Amino acid sequence: MAAPWRIIFMGTPQIASATLAQLLTGPDTVVGVVTQPDSSAGRGQKSFASPVRKLAETHAIPVLAAKKIRTPEFLQSLRAWQPDIIVVVAYGRILPKAVLELAPQGCVNVHYSLLPKYRGAAPAAWTIINGEAEAGVSTMKLVEKMDAGAIYLQEAISLSGEETTGSLQAQLTPVGARLLLETLRRLKAGTLSATEQDENLATLAPILKKEHGLIDWQRPATEIERRIRGFDPWPGSFTHFAGKMLKIHRATIVGTERRGSPGEIIRADAAGFWLATSSGVLSLEEVQQENKKRLAGVEFIKGARIKPGDRLE
RNA sequence: CGCGGGGUGGAGCAGUCUGGCAGCUCGCAAGGCUCAUAACCUUGAGGUCCCGGGUUCAAAUCCCGGCCCCGCAA
Numbered sequence: 001m002a003a004p005w006r007i008i009f010m011g012t013p014q015i016a017s018a019t020l021a022q023l024l025t026g027p028d029t030v031v032g033v034v035t036q037p038d039s040s041a042g043r044g045q046k047s048f049a050s051p052v053r054k055l056a057e058t059h060a061i062p063v064l065a066a067k068k069i070r071t072p073e074f075l076q077s078l079r080a081w082q083p084d085i086i087v088v089v090a091y092g093r094i095l096p097k098a099v100l101e102l103a104p105q106g107c108v109n110v111h112y113s114l115l116p117k118y119r120g121a122a123p124a125a126w127t128i129i130n131g132e133a134e135a136g137v138s139t140m141k142l143v144e145k146m147d148a149g150a151i152y153l154q155e156a157i158s159l160s161g162e163e164t165t166g167s168l169q170a171q172l173t174p175v176g177a178r179l180l181l182e183t184l185r186r187l188k189a190g191t192l193s194a195t196e197q198d199e200n201l202a203t204l205a206p207i208l209k210k211e212h213g214l215i216d217w218q219r220p221a222t223e224i225e226r227r228i229r230g231f232d233p234w235p236g237s238f239t240h241f242a243g244k245m246l247k248i249h250r251a252t253i254v255g256t257e258r259r260g261s262p263g264e265i266i267r268a269d270a271a272g273f274w275l276a277t278s279s280g281v282l283s284l285e286e287v288q289q290e291n292k293k294r295l296a297g298v299e300f301i302k303g304a305r306i307k308p309g310d311r312l313e
Numbered sequence: 314c315g316c317g318g319g320g321u322g323g324a325g326c327a328g329u330c331u332g333g334c335a336g337c338u339c340g341c342a343a344g345g346c347u348c349a350u351a352a353c354c355u356u357g358a359g360g361u362c363c364c365g366g367g368u369u370c371a372a373a374u375c376c377c378g379g380c381c382c383c384g385c386a387a
Contacts, residue, residue: 039387040315040387041386041387042386042387043315043316043383043384043385043386044314044315045314045315045386045387245384245385247384269351270338270339270340270351271351288383288384289384290317290318290383290384290385291317291318291319291383291384291385292318292319292325292383292384293319293382293383294383295324295325296325298325298339299324299325299339300325301325301338301339302324302325302326302337302338302339302340303324303325303326303327303337303338303339304325304326304338305326305327305337305338
């Protein structure tokens with residue numbers, strides 16, 4: 001049995017802290033954690049520590065939350081921890097070459113797609129939006145080109161077609177944690193060979209922006225429904241009614257024929273809140289007007305003065 | 314002190330600006346109608362208008378304080 005490795009863990013959100021929690025149960029030693037600095041957020045602009053920071057502090061692991069990472073001081077701090085390997089999970093920053101080469105074993109990354117497909121910041125979301133039949137997790141060696149490093153291990157799961165990005169990530173998190181521990185174990189044992197990615201099969205999963213959430217009713221119902229799931233929980237999907245923003249949290253397809261014109265309400269009563277698209281009819285199951293609570297579509301109708309023929313846009 | 318919206322029978326809302334009978338869409342109960350219904354008709358029950366104070370002949374509505382919920386932004 002080889003000696004435990006000294007690991008630096010870099011990550012920020014909940015998905016990273018859940019993975020770190022698993023890593024802490026493994027045979028190796030997390031000697032330091034790097035995360036994004038606390039940020040002000042929420043009503044009142046209260047300051048929030050990242051989930052990774054909170055977890056590290058409860059385990060008394062040293063935390064580095066540098067704002068600037070391309071500095072000699074940052075590199076020096078990392079070196080002082082004398083890592084064998086650096087583990088990166090949703091850290092939120094592009095790492096400079098000097099960091100990639102800092103540890104003898106380099107950097108290993110957990111990426112939530114079946115590489116080489118869906119390289120980039122939002123792999124789970126685009127997997128759903130594009131209607132893929134399966135999703136997955138890959139561990140790979142970090143290189144300078146984004147998510148292009150050689151793959152260590154990979155595991156696929158099949159999709160039901162009802163996942164949201166949030167639920168899919170929740171499903172993939174434990175898979176990723178397990179793959180990570182397995183990757184480390186076999187790397188240390190010297191029984192793991194990395195496989196180069198086929199560049200010809202590479203696709204991109206670009207970072208999501210707020211504007212992605214504006215629903216284009218000109219798209220087919222199937223596509224809109226997938227986007228609503230893919231943008232949940234962020235940035236969310238929204239449209240407008242009576243000059244106010246209306247978030248659409250959940251929708252289902254209730255017809256494939258063309259009815260009405262895209263964006264037109266074709267039913268608004270106790271039986272349903274149905275909307276026309278360019279192809280197919282969507283039932284809005286859960287909505288939320290700005291400043292209001294989430295409501296079932298039919299509940300929203302009771303209070304909103306809304307009727308067939310009105311439009312969302 | 315980041316910006317803003319809200320709290321009204323069981324649900325969702327209007328009414329508040331401009332003080333003057335507690336209202337709408339549902340739900341619930343009873344009855345009726347129909348071959349039939351998530352349909353329709355009739356009737357009914359159900360209220361601390363978030364809490365506390367103030368102004369007023371009169372407060373859901375105006376003023377002051379408090380609690381709670383939510384949207385934006387990040």
